Amino acid sequence: MQRAMRLLEAVAEHPYGAPAKQLARETGLALPTAYHLLRTLVHEGYLHREKGLFFLGESAERLGSSGAEQKRRSTMVDTLAQWRDSIGVPVYYAMYREGEIEVMCVSDTPGNPAVEEWADFRETGHAHAIGQCLLSQLDESARRDHLARYPVQSITPYTVGDNHTLLRRLERQRRMEPVVERQEYALGTVCAAVPITVGTTAATMAISLPAHQADRLLPAARRLQDEIGRLLGSLALSISI
Structure with missing residues (x-):
């Protein structure tokens, strides 16, 4: 959970999106671990992926609004x-x-x-x-x-x-x-x-x-x-x- 939150925070710092390698580097996570967590977050709606870049998804935006x-x-x-x-x-x-x-x-x-x-x-x-x-x-x-x-x-x-x-x-x-x-x-x-x-x-x-x-x-x-x-x-x- 803590590692997933770090990824969400990192994505939030990039309004124009960021690739997995950059997010892994910024969060100090191994690339395979980052890929696994990013896929899970996309599946749950907290992130969405477009042209290799990750953005905050609707679920994360609802959390932010709340x-x-x-x-x-x-x-x-x-x-x-x-x-x-x-x-x-x-x-x-x-x-x-x-x-x-x-x-x-x-x-x-x-x-x-x-x-x-x-x-x-x-x-x-x-x-x-x-x-x-x-x-x-x-x-x-x-x-x-x-x-x-x-x-x-x-x-x-x-x-x-x-x-x-x-x-x-x-x-x-x-x-x-x-x-x-x-x-x-x-x-x-x-x-x-x-x-x-x-x-x-x-x-x-x-x-x-x-x-x-x-x-x-x-x-x-x-x-x-x-x-x-x-x-x-x-x-x-x-x-x-």
Whole structure:
């Protein structure tokens, strides 16, 4: 396995392909051994051979793509944990993708637990800050389409009353302002979500706090927004995890 990996790494260094003799020399393998391993890797789809040269195959490219995705996800997880600890709040990352609200990552601690998803986040976007923030980044047609599939419903006594009222609220939302929600999704909890737009992707970072700490909500959201602004360039590649 180790020798096969060395060959794969060597082939990856040659985007225009390399012959078996060169790969054997670069990896320190005997030529018969290199030939045997190269044939096996071609058979398994990790390499392909063309005019005597070896190139990475589809299986190897899928592995590379998966590895890059895992690295992006790891970067996002580490960043959320850093903000969680420095601000002292649970931090959430969510996206609007293919017509759905998706919470991609949550970072919390026993001392600062995340909000329990007692009602499906996808179906209750009208009630929580994450959903309202994502919907505010869509055009009116996309908002109406979402609400046609997931109409406003009462979650708590504080939940917005109907589709029309929610649409008016979303229209009034300032473009880069945090979206604040107080006990609309979960009694005893207040939340704020910071909009992030990278290209055509609508995304958000959000925080939550117990209602008795509501005075901390906006300062914490502003601090999160500042942190996002500082790191947005390096996070842009991680937005699509």
